[in-house]
Amino acid sequence: MTARQIIIDTDPGQDDAVAILLALASPEEIDLLGITAVAGNVPLALTQKNARIVCELAGRRDVPVFAGCDAPLKRGLVTAEHVHGKTGLDGPALPEPTMPLRGQHGVDFLISTLRDRPADSVTLCPLGPLTNIAAAFVKAPDIIPRVAEIVLMGGAYFEVGNITPAAEFNIYVDPEAADIVFRSGVPLTVMPLDVTHKALTTKPRVDAFRALGTEPGRMVAEWTDFFERFDKEKYGSEGAPLHDPCVIAHLIQPWLFTGRHINVEIETTSELTRGMTVADWWRVTDRIPNATFMGDVDADAFFDLLTQRIGRL
Ligand code: RIB
Ligand code: CA
Numbered sequence: 287m288t289a290r291q292i293i294i295d296t297d298p299g300q301d302d303a304v305a306i307l308l309a310l311a312s313p314e315e316i317d318l319l320g321i322t323a324v325a326g327n328v329p330l331a332l333t334q335k336n337a338r339i340v341c342e343l344a345g346r347r348d349v350p351v352f353a354g355c356d357a358p359l360k361r362g363l364v365t366a367e368h369v370h371g372k373t374g375l376d377g378p379a380l381p382e383p384t385m386p387l388r389g390q391h392g393v394d395f396l397i398s399t400l401r402d403r404p405a406d407s408v409t410l411c412p413l414g415p416l417t418n419i420a421a422a423f424v425k426a427p428d429i430i431p432r433v434a435e436i437v438l439m440g441g442a443y444f445e446v447g448n449i450t451p452a453a454e455f456n457i458y459v460d461p462e463a464a465d466i467v468f469r470s471g472v473p474l475t476v477m478p479l480d481v482t483h484k485a486l487t488t489k490p491r492v493d494a495f496r497a498l499g500t501e502p503g504r505m506v507a508e509w510t511d512f513f514e515r516f517d518k519e520k521y522g523s524e525g526a527p528l529h530d531p532c533v534i535a536h537l538i539q540p541w542l543f544t545g546r547h548i549n550v551e552i553e554t555t556s557e558l559t560r561g562m563t564v565a566d567w568w569r570v571t572d573r574i575p576n577a578t579f580m581g582d583v584d585a586d587a588f589f590d591l592l593t594q595r596i597g598r599l
Contacts, residue, residue, distance in 0.1 A: 297326025297414030322392030326414035328374035338383035354392025358460035377512030420463035441563030453561030545580035549573035
């Protein structure tokens with residue numbers, strides 16, 4: 287099996303960081319071509335820095351990291367320091383990164399990579415607001431049919447919203463960008479809150495990361511300890527949902543996830559329901575299916591995979 291060539295677009299974020307580590311720990315399945323940072327959980331200056339910190343934690347100073355868009359296409363930036371802390375990676379003390387940020391804009395890296403490589407060879411893995419992806423599609427529409435697949439974390443249906451009653455954060459921050467991506471015709475696999483809220487960091491699961499006895503294992507445990515306090519208080523749950531690693535786990539073991547190929551459209555006009563992913567789960571309309579919208583995950587197998595792979599670093 288040849289490794290799938292991917293670009294991770296991300297707003298680290300503790301869960302983004304775990305997703306990046308999982309990708310770097312899985313070279314048989316994943317060839318990470320680069321990381322493009324986007325403003326989301328925290329401003330761009332921090333997300334691009336955090337992406338470099340995570341690469342260095344994995345000993346991978348070779349991974350090119352680019353800064354993308356610092357604000358949504360048409361709206362002001364909404365951030366989530368209340369969840370991720372002011373640095374975006376609160377929890378453990380972290381060293382300043384020493385690897386350089388690449389000079390090319392993240393959107394231009396997306397465009398040049400998709401133009402330079404064979405059509406249908408590159409998968410895009412957005413873990414934050416879809417601003418960079420949409421900006422690339424607007425600037426260079428010729429790249430759209432060249433994208434093999436987009437596997438993204440975002441949206442919600444049965445689980446409803448986490449930043450408003452109607453919307454999940456990544457889609458809420460830049461609904462116009464999400465609308466461009468969901469209408470693009472690119473094959474979409476969506477990891478919404480409906481599935482990520484079933485991948486909860488229980489104490490035994492966090493203890494398993496700590497028991498690895500490695501620096502990455504300790505970091506993941508301490509990030510999780512910090513990250514989960516918000517969701518445990520809000521939902522009264524046993525742990526926090528590890529949202530973004532679901533995207534990477536799907537590339538490695540897709541059979542862990544189940545969902546439906548349905549129509550999903552994005553609310554961009556109403557301020558009450560801005561960013562809602564209107565998922566036609568029961569196929570009550572004749573709208574054309576455009577996304578595989580996941581609804582379930584084998585959580586024990588997911589965490590077994592995550593722990594085993596993080597243990598490789
Ligand atoms: O709503 C969860 C998503 O928003 C995750 O990607 C998290 O990192 C934040 O970006
Ligand atoms: Ca994220």
